[in-house]
Amino acid sequence: MPNQPYDSSGSIIQRKRGGPPGEGAEKGLITLPGESEREIEDLAGGTYLTTTVDTMVNWARGNSLWPLPFGTACCAIEFMSMVSSHYDIARFGAEVVRFSPRQADLMIVAGTIVDKMSPVLKKIYEQMPEPRYVIAMGACATSGGFYRAYHVVQGIDEIIPVDMWVPGCPPTPDGLMYSILKLKEKIQRGEIRR
Ligand code: SF4
Secondary structure, three states, X not given: OOOOOOOOOOOOOOOOOOOOOOOOOOOOOOOOOOOOOOOOEEEOOEEEOOOOHHXXXXXXXXXXXXXXXXXXXXXXXHHHHXXXXXXXXXXXXXXXXXXXXXXXXXXXEEOOOEHHHHHHHHHHHHHOOOOOEEEEEHHHHHHOOOOOOXXXXXXXXXXXXXXXXXXXXXXXXXXXXXXXXXXXXXXXXXXXXX
């Protein structure tokens, strides 16, 4: 039986009328970052595009970040907001939160890091496979925040490399989301290689 378009006329919000899967796709819309000017050839009835392996790999990496939250304080609550339904980082492919460093490539340090915790932070970072990225979230992780004290790390870049900094105390979930989008852009431009 052929697929019938889904009738959404009873929906509480205005929705576009859907079509059967595979129908109505416009050719020429498949592009990768930096590839928009390339011609897409229609060969033997199929759509093809040409690109480089690096572009393809960077595109895939940027769109499939798996975050590991290193949450030690209130910033972690903002992180939880970002992965929940209101902000929904799943829209950008980064919702697969993992608490095992072996299965994550984006460490989000959310909270105060005290001296005693710093070897743990470093060890977990080192257990993550390459390529790995780090976001320092909030005033505490970026600079020690208002803890100007001997026992608090004054910025996690004292211990591990940092790719993105999110300002604020507390930083907003949309601020964190913005940093992930900027990180994604950097990865896709090939600016981060480790
Ligand atoms: S930056 Fe502010 S919100 Fe974040 S952990 Fe420090 S005190 Fe808490």
